Amino acid sequence: MSPAAITALVVLGFAVMLVRxxxxxxxxxxxxxxxxxxxxxxxxxGRPADFLVAAIILLVRAVAxxxxxxxxxxxxxEPYLVIPATTVLVRLVxxxxxxxxxxxxxxxxGLGDRPAEHxxxxxxxLGIAIVxxxxxxxxxxxxxxxxxxxxxxxxxxxxxxxxxxxxLGVLFDLVLVVTVAxxxxxxxxxxxxxxxxxxxxxxRD
Amino acid sequence: MARLAxxxxxxxxxxxxxxxxxxxxxxxxxxxxxxLLVALMPTPGAADRLNLATSxxxxxxxxxxxxxxIAAAPDVASRGSWYVLDVASGVFLAVVAVVGFASAAxxxxxxxxxxxxxxxxxxxxxxxxxxxxxxxxxxLALPLADNLAIAWLLIEAxxxxxxxxxxxxxxxxxxxxxxxxxxxxxxxxxxxxxxIVVVYVAVGLDGSxxxxxxxQALAQHANELPHEATLFAxxxxxxxxxxxxxxxxxxxxLPDAHSEAPPPVSALxxxxLLxxxxxxxxxxxxxxxxxxxxxxxQKLFIGFGLASLLVAIPFLWRPLPWKRxxxxxxxxxxxxxxxxxxxxxxxxxxxxxxHIAGHALAKALGFYTAIPLMREDPRTAxxxxxxxTRTSPTTATAMSVSLFSLAGLPPSPLFVSEVMxxxxxxxxxxxxxxxxxxxxLALGFLGLAHxxxxxxxxxxxxxxxRRSRSVQAIALLTGIAALALLGVTAIAYALPGSDIxxxxxxxxx
Numbered sequence: 141m142s143p144a145a146i147t148a149l150v151v152l153g154f155a156v157m158l159v160r161x162x163x164x165x166x167x168x169x170x171x172x173x174x175x176x177x178x179x180x181x182x183x184x185x186g187r188p189a190d191f192l193v194a195a196i197i198l199l200v201r202a203v204a205x206x207x208x209x210x211x212x213x214x215x216x217x218e219p220y221l222v223i224p225a226t227t228v229l230v231r232l233v234x235x236x237x238x239x240x241x242x243x244x245x246x247x248x249x250g251l252g253d254r255p256a257e258h259x260x261x262x263x264x265x266l267g268i269a270i271v272x273x274x275x276x277x278x279x280x281x282x283x284x285x286x287x288x289x290x291x292x293x294x295x296x297x298x299x300x301x302x303x304x305x306x307x308l309g310v311l312f313d314l315v316l317v318v319t320v321a322x323x324x325x326x327x328x329x330x331x332x333x334x335x336x337x338x339x340x341x342x343x344r345d
Numbered sequence: 346m347a348r349l350a351x352x353x354x355x356x357x358x359x360x361x362x363x364x365x366x367x368x369x370x371x372x373x374x375x376x377x378x379x380x381l382l383v384a385l386m387p388t389p390g391a392a393d394r395l396n397l398a399t400s401x402x403x404x405x406x407x408x409x410x411x412x413x414x415i416a417a418a419p420d421v422a423s424r425g426s427w428y429v430l431d432v433a434s435g436v437f438l439a440v441v442a443v444v445g446f447a448s449a450a451x452x453x454x455x456x457x458x459x460x461x462x463x464x465x466x467x468x469x470x471x472x473x474x475x476x477x478x479x480x481x482x483x484x485l486a487l488p489l490a491d492n493l494a495i496a497w498l499l500i501e502a503x504x505x506x507x508x509x510x511x512x513x514x515x516x517x518x519x520x521x522x523x524x525x526x527x528x529x530x531x532x533x534x535x536x537x538x539x540x541i542v543v544v545y546v547a548v549g550l551d552g553s554x555x556x557x558x559x560x561q562a563l564a565q566h567a568n569e570l571p572h573e574a575t576l577f578a579x580x581x582x583x584x585x586x587x588x589x590x591x592x593x594x595x596x597x598x599l600p601d602a603h604s605e606a607p608p609p610v611s612a613l614x615x616x617x618l619l620x621x622x623x624x625x626x627x628x629x630x631x632x633x634x635x636x637x638x639x640x641x642x643q644k645l646f647i648g649f650g651l652a653s654l655l656v657a658i659p660f661l662w663r664p665l666p667w668k669r670x671x672x673x674x675x676x677x678x679x680x681x682x683x684x685x686x687x688x689x690x691x692x693x694x695x696x697x698x699x700h701i702a703g704h705a706l707a708k709a710l711g712f713y714t715a716i717p718l719m720r721e722d723p724r725t726a727x728x729x730x731x732x733x734t735r736t737s738p739t740t741a742t743a744m745s746v747s748l749f750s751l752a753g754l755p756p757s758p759l760f761v762s763e764v765m766x767x768x769x770x771x772x773x774x775x776x777x778x779x780x781x782x783x784x785x786l787a788l789g790f791l792g793l794a795h796x797x798x799x800x801x802x803x804x805x806x807x808x809x810x811r812r813s814r815s816v817q818a819i820a821l822l823t824g825i826a827a828l829a830l831l832g833v834t835a836i837a838y839a840l841p842g843s844d845i846x847x848x849x850x851x852x853x854x
Contacts, residue, residue, distance in 0.1 A: 246577065247577050248573075248574065249543050249577070250574050264536065264539055267532070268532055271532060280528055287532060287535045291542065294543075298545065298546055302542070303494075303554045305495075305555050306494045313502055313504075317505050317527065320509060320527060321527060324508070324512065324520065327463060328524065331517050342517060342521060345660060345665070345669070
């Protein structure tokens with residue numbers, strides 16, 4: 141994969157960590173999936189079956205899932221902008237630290253594309269960091285999608301690609317999880333009047 | 346005459362082997378069909394009856410498969426393109442079938458007085474049974490999966506259905522628990538998936554397509570895998586699966602989900618989901634161990650085991666609501682199982698099997714007891730149970746059978762299994778670890794016994810009492826569970842050195 145595409149993927153991941161608006165974060169994740177999808181299509185050129193699977197995955201990840209999340213966002217208007225628990229600078233420093241440690245500590249994974257290996261682990265780490273540091277439920281779902289985009293980056297970098305059963309199976313599971321997460325987001329909003337997960341803190345021992 | 350008998354047995358065996366494929370399809374198709382059919386039922390009562398009928402059929406099919414698998418020990422009963430029916434599959438299928446059937450039967454009692462739920466009253470039974478049956482079907486398929494990637498897909502698929510069930514009541518606390526479970530386990534499984542992709546790459550061109558990640562293929566090529574990348578992948582897979590098994594320190598969702606889910610679902614989560622995912626971790630260990638060396642793998646399992654015990658034990662001493670106490674007990678017992686698999690000696694593995702069966706029976710009974718307990722005194726949902734002997738002797742008896750068994754009081758099978766696992770650890774030369782575990786288990790026993798005695802005899806003088814029809818069901822279940830627990834204890838004495846243990850030492854390969 142080209143260095144520019146890999147850089148774009150990581151920058152988009154960082155941007156999801158930093159932005160405040162759910163709408164912009166959804167667009168950023170959609171753009172990330174689009175970059176990945178286009179890369180997968182170009183790698184599958186000349187192999188019709190691979191191309192078809194890559195096209196399906198692109199449509200679902202870059203269009204259908206962001207559309208579902210946009211629909212969910214519109215049904216769950218926030219009465220006020222959820223104030224992040226940390227400042228932009230703190231989030232940036234923490235995210236950069238997590239990403240650098242994760243990317244630096246991985247051994248060669250055997251793909252023969254070291255930048256893609258680093259970027260995949262960086263995106264997975266960023267996704268986890270987004271879930272931990274962002275309070276709105278919808279942003280946490282986007283964190284899961286950023287992490288999954290990291291796995292997909294690794295998957296399309298595998299020489300010969302992954303078997304269709306795995307690629308489509310993972311996509312099916314992702315759709316299931318995001319659909320249920322969207323239902324939860326709606327229900328949480330209905331119950332507490334906001335998608336702020338910090339308001340759900342009843343269960344403590 | 347002998348020739349005739351042998352010929353009959355051979356033809357019976359061939360018939361059973363030929364029937365395995367259709368039996369597996371039927372065992373999975375029945376609950377999946379039930380998930381769709383409940384939506385067509387005109388009344389909640391009709392949905393209850395349909396679910397009871399289909400769950401009886403599902404359990405019968407799954408138990409038939411389990412019998413075929415265990416009877417074939419030490420050989421593999423059958424192997425298909427994606428499934429394997431070996432002894433491990435048989436043991437776990439039996440556990441999932443029994444707990445699933447009991448949970449299906451108890452669900453009607455829960456739903457009768459469930460009150461508000463995520464869904465409207467008219468559709469709540471249908472949605473509950475749909476999610477329940479999908480979840481159960483996935484749990485039945487999981488022990489049969491003959492491939493690491495397929496196992497991962499099934500585990501991830503279980504998350505969506507079970508998260509809806511955890512949050513079924515629609516209460517704020519249930520939403521919190523369900524959300525935590527959904528997000529944390531999905532992230533954990535993403536980490537595991539990264540590890541699986543790395544393993545797929547490491548196996549390289551030696552295998553073809555999906556078959557590269559079959560248990561047999563992995564075991565055959567393990568010696569040729571690059572050590573560093575495979576170790577990295579194994580750590581990722583184990584950490585990811587640990588988040589679903591609920592091993593400390595990645596267990597945060599477990600106490601919340603178990604305590605907030607409807608009791609029959611809590612039983613399915615604790616007694617079926619956690620051990621079944623643990624089976625996948627176990628199969629991965631056995632497949633990749635030759636590439637990693639037993640030392641590193643053993644340390645990881647023992648680390649998770651001791652961490653889980655250390656985190657769980659203090660909570661067993663605290664005055665917790667009944668279901669939350671059972672949840673921390675699950676954490677403790679998953680820790681014991683991690684130790685047993687980590688020790689890896691035949692005696693420890695025999696202990697693991699007994700522990701899984703005994704834990705499933707005792708824990709499921711404990712969660713079902715929560716139905717009459719919370720019906721008779723709704724405050725016990727959020728506060729510790731107190732003085733139950735004065736309000737309901739039947740419920741008190743069920744609580745006693747469940748908690749004393751879980752604590753490991755003889756003749757509980759968990760006493761025998763814990764002794765076997767600790768002795769197995771000593772056989773493996775890990776006297777220090779076994780000693781620490783023994784002390785922690787003794788403290789856990791005292792904590793649970795203290796909590797139980799407080800629950801039975803302590804606290805309030807007067808208690809609200811509301812009659813519950815589920816008490817009769819609990820009385821019946823207590824008798825059955827007590828007999829079954831004694832049966833498992835008896836099996837424990839015959840298990841070491843048997844073909845079953847021999848087969849389990851190389852599960853999947």
